[in-house]
Amino acid sequence: MSTPIDLNALKNRQMAAWASGDYAVIGTTLQIVGEQLAEACDLLCDEQVLDVAAGNGNATLAAARRGCLVTSTDYVAALLERGEDRARAERLNVTFQVADAEALPFADASFDAVLSTFGVMFTPDQPKAAAELARVCRPGGRIGLANWTPEGFVGQMFKILGKHMPPPPGAQSPSQWGTEAWLHSHFDDRQFLVQVTRKHFNFRYRDAGHFIDTFRSWYGPMHKAFAALPADGAKALEKDMTDLLNHLNRAGEKSLVVPSEYLEVVITRR
Numbered sequence: 001m002s003t004p005i006d007l008n009a010l011k012n013r014q015m016a017a018w019a020s021g022d023y024a025v026i027g028t029t030l031q032i033v034g035e036q037l038a039e040a041c042d043l044l045c046d047e048q049v050l051d052v053a054a055g056n057g058n059a060t061l062a063a064a065r066r067g068c069l070v071t072s073t074d075y076v077a078a079l080l081e082r083g084e085d086r087a088r089a090e091r092l093n094v095t096f097q098v099a100d101a102e103a104l105p106f107a108d109a110s111f112d113a114v115l116s117t118f119g120v121m122f123t124p125d126q127p128k129a130a131a132e133l134a135r136v137c138r139p140g141g142r143i144g145l146a147n148w149t150p151e152g153f154v155g156q157m158f159k160i161l162g163k164h165m166p167p168p169p170g171a172q173s174p175s176q177w178g179t180e181a182w183l184h185s186h187f188d189d190r191q192f193l194v195q196v197t198r199k200h201f202n203f204r205y206r207d208a209g210h211f212i213d214t215f216r217s218w219y220g221p222m223h224k225a226f227a228a229l230p231a232d233g234a235k236a237l238e239k240d241m242t243d244l245l246n247h248l249n250r251a252g253e254k255s256l257v258v259p260s261e262y263l264e265v266v267i268t269r270r
Contacts, residue, residue, distance in 0.1 A: 005170035010124040011102075013168075015075060018122075021223035024056035024082035026215065033146050033201055033262070034058030034117050040197070040266050041144040043068050047112035050136060053101045053119025057083025057094075059144075063115065064092040071111075073099035074119070102128045109138040117146040118262070121177035130186040134269070143187075143267040149178035152261030153203070153248055158221075160244060164237045165225045178263050193268045200259040207256050208245040212238055 037059060043049065045067030051060040053074055060072040060083055072087075072094055074080050080096045087094040099105055101120050114137045123129035133143050148154040155175045176182040180196050187194050205211040215222045226234050251257040 005124075005168055007124045010168055010171055011075075011100075014122065014124065017220040017224045019076050019078055020220045020227075021218040022082075023079060023218065023220055025218040027056040027058060027082075028086075029203075030117065030201060031058050031061070033264075034060075034062035034115075036199070037115060037117060037144045037146050037264060038062035038066055040264055041113050041115070041142045043113055048110065049113045049115060050104075050106070050111040052099075052104070052114060052116040052133065053122065054083060054116075055079050055119055057086055059115040059117045059146075060094055061086055061090065061092065063113070064094050065090070068113070071095045071097060071106075073097050073101075073104070075100050102132060104132045104136055106136045108135050109141075110136050112138055112141045113144060114141070115144045118148060120145065121147045121174040124171070126172050126176060127186060134187065134192065137269050139191075139269055141269050143192075143265075143269070145177070145263070145265040145267070147177040147263045147265065148175060149198075149261045149263060150175035152178070152200075153244070153258050154260045154262075156244055157241070160237070160240045161221060161225050163240070164229060164233060178261075180263070183263070183265060183267075187267050191270055193270065195266045195268070197264045198261060199264050200261055203256070203258045203260060205256040208242045208249070211245055211256060211258075212241050 043063055043066045047068050049063040049068040049070045051072045054060050054072040055074060056079055057072055060070050064070045072083055077098050084096050101123050102125050114133050120129050137143050183194055216226050229237060245258055248258045249256050
């Protein structure tokens with residue numbers, strides 16, 4: 001019989017990873033995804049909106065720019081501070097609160113819209129997180145998600161990281177949230193209607209080396225992986241990442257443009 005995975009230990013490990021580096025350096029480049037998700041959810045002025053696993057606040061800012069009353073949450077306080085800096089710079093009134101996506105400190109049916117861009121998908125207890133999103137969404141409200149697919153560039157990048165730094169046995173892949181089957185299995189019932197659109201975000205860097213140096217410095221999971229590996233292991237990881245980036249690059253020798261597939265998900269609560 002396999003040993004049950006220690007979800008608390010996994011969560012602590014993930015928190016340490018996301019708190020390392022500075023995700024905001026990467027996260028701000030993804031702002032367009034938050035804007036498009038806000039439009040897909042048809043956010044209305046004065047609606048109550050919750051951003052879950054908000055990171056540095058891309059969906060938070062998108063909702064606040066549309067006049068919503070936004071509560072931005074994450075379990076890493078340092079990431080919320082980055083979002084707070086951005087909101088302050090734009091004179092946006094946002095509430096920031098440290099909170100665990102698996103145990104949201106809000107009453108049932110509290111929000112008109114519940115958003116997460118490349119955030120909630122990384123929770124250790126995925127069914128519990130999905131249930132929490134559903135619990136705090138009001139009847140007639142929407143859950144809006146942006147989730148990397150397993151087949152897309154980021155999904156493949158995490159497979160490479162897993163090859164060099166294997167996750168604990170029993171850990172669930174965050175890319176499950178990027179599959180229509182998983183979403184339908186966790187949200188399809190008489191209360192919820194799931195709508196999925198496949199989209200692409202373009203990572204734009206000078207070349208593969210520029211991408212790897214940036215992610216190695218600032219993107220928590222890659223920062224931790226390179227720091228933990230011996231020299232030969234780090235070299236092997238760098239080679240695998242370089243090969244993947246060059247294979248998917250659509251800009252030729254001029255630059256690096258790598259499309260990464262994600263699911264834009266709008267789940268309506270009836």
